[in-house]
Amino acid sequence: MASSLRSLLPKAPPRTLPRQRLPPRCPPHRRTYATPTLRAPDAADPKLAPIDPSLLQTTKTTTPKALIPHDQLIFGRTFTDHMLTLEWTARQGWLAPHITPYQNLSLDPATCVLHYAFEAFEGMKAYKDTRGRVRLFRPDKNMARLNKSVARIALPTFDGASFIELIKRFCRLEERFIPDARGYSLYLRPNMIGTQRTLGVGPPGSALLYLIASPVGPYYPTGFKAISLEATTYAVRAWPGGVGNSKLGANYAPCIVPQMQAAQRGFHQNLWLFEDVDAETGVKEDFVTEVGTMNLFACVRGKDGVKELVTAPLDGTILDGVVRDSILALARERLVPEGWKVSERRFTMRSLAEAAAEGRLLEVFGSGTAAVVAPVRSIGWKGQMIGCGLPEDREVGEVTKRMKDWIEGIQYGEEEHEWSVEV
């Protein structure tokens, strides 16, 4: 087990909650106390150093990797020459950023990320436009979400604009890894982990924020392929008051067995439901939340004939997807003038099944950074297969296709838009 990145080892004294020795400060005679609310650790402690891009130190690789042919790219399997690392300690704050050759992390086996899942990440992409310029898509949204995620698990927050500046420098250095073909991109993975070496369960006294990057091809290299979903009724991904709205590692490992089971029965992905009482009817219903690791949209023609694009609301049980937000904004700008209704509201599997039976379910699609949109052909729910409106000879619906074209047009700089940020 070779050692590297020795500087990962925490320099600050441990910042654990008292466990071995109990604090003697509880006033047992109080009769009342302030009612709690969930507060995030404060990002901008003036005593701690913020991220400072001007301190960036770059050590370039002496053994550049060969580029992989476009048609052999596999998501998240191969990485660029370098990585970006930023250490944080509770005593000092953010230390100088480093770009180094891509290399292993050397972690004590007691490091808290390995035991208590102190880890939160983001998924974003760098695109090359037709004029060869590198672009990011709404990176401020990723930074805001990562800050929300890390705060929820007592990891340090940071200034998003400063980290975006570092991401841009990293992308410029790794530009040769960004394929210059439509549908291709450089997948960027910011990740923050707690690095304190202790088995005490408490807020980490040190952390590492790092960025690695993997060149990726189009999700649908030969055109759309509509997928089928198995509605998962035996396991629940998230619940109100939980952490399903944060992009934590904790939300991902528990999703695999349901995905494997769906695959075993011939479905491409699973659909996460949340059983709850319908406020209108008082009856328990299966509410639709997310699909696999994507948000879900449905296009439904109401009984009044009005077409509606609907997705679950941000009630704490779903992830606040950047593509989800972009689809809603574009739909409000471009579909509403065509007579569409756009809704963020709870909706049930029963309502989808009913709409399908009555020929009113027009399209269903997932949304996420990897695929942008993923058309859905059918959903298996309680032993029934629900057709999602696609004719058998078609792989994608009209709204789904337009959304992909609109968003990719912005991502690849064909449409000038404030969401697309030049590197």
Add this chain to the structure above:
Amino acid sequence: MASSLRSLLPKAPPRTLPRQRLPPRCPPHRRTYATPTLRAPDAADPKLAPIDPSLLQTTKTTTPKALIPHDQLIFGRTFTDHMLTLEWTARQGWLAPHITPYQNLSLDPATCVLHYAFEAFEGMKAYKDTRGRVRLFRPDKNMARLNKSVARIALPTFDGASFIELIKRFCRLEERFIPDARGYSLYLRPNMIGTQRTLGVGPPGSALLYLIASPVGPYYPTGFKAISLEATTYAVRAWPGGVGNSKLGANYAPCIVPQMQAAQRGFHQNLWLFEDVDAETGVKEDFVTEVGTMNLFACVRGKDGVKELVTAPLDGTILDGVVRDSILALARERLVPEGWKVSERRFTMRSLAEAAAEGRLLEVFGSGTAAVVAPVRSIGWKGQMIGCGLPEDREVGEVTKRMKDWIEGIQYGEEEHEWSVEV
């Protein structure tokens, strides 16, 4: 359905679910399919190698550590000379076990444990009895729970008895680190992590099961200190259908902010509630689940005068604690003949508050491997402080004290009992 989840995996790495290329095998024309149930990966795939203790290879340290004075031991901060490691691959199964000098792990920054929380652990202890023999306490329970935990996140299961055999050999090698004083022990931390290097979200194709050990002192070095709890109403630890009953890293990081907030307001730990409709009354109630990282017990005198030891049931929202199980068994054996009722049932904060107001709340205590039992003086709930029955001049109740004496008596071999296993 195949009897083993592994049989549905590709035989060769990579072992990710299809994401970049979608499988072309969904039958869109089916109208029905089998209703799913959650199945755990099968431990005993005959094609894969099981753990084989006879293959153990030991490399002893050449730089033995100095022992730390008893009064300077801090939980999980310092470790013994060696670690036990077992690698697993989807192609081969369990490779030969190794005992090596304690050392860092070298992990690719794309390793799945760092992104998706593929990690599950156990907490157990080795004790030295008055005759100098080393003992474990119910290690079979830890192995059963670890197998349940790893299966839930698609990590490989294993034969518990074989791993216990390796733990015993490790404890014999590290015997000098086990303090020979009552209340002291060697904390053992088995941990399993997914080690596959890919950002694809799928079942890990490789894993590492390892064991590290930290000498620890008594939780209450100067005698019991009753703690105060803040009932957490703004965050929810677990939900039916979730993973709150598995000892996953995923369950721990999200607990820190509520613990910090409780500490900030002068409480020692937080108490996790679950709001749900009471089936008897139809009213929403705060049900008591766990305290911090311990199970919770209450001793209540009923309105009929009968004394009851009550703890939350294993409904999926609490951890199946080894000490919890031991307390219930001892209570049924030793308290029921004294007229006590012993109950695993849902109970509400309202019922505790009511019992406290009427002088019927006799004792409350947490239970866990670290402290065995932790007496509770008061609980803050909705702005009120609920006294838990302890007179101001006492730090522990009678049942709490007896439970600790009974369990420690077994752990340290003073009472011969099948739960205590000689190494």
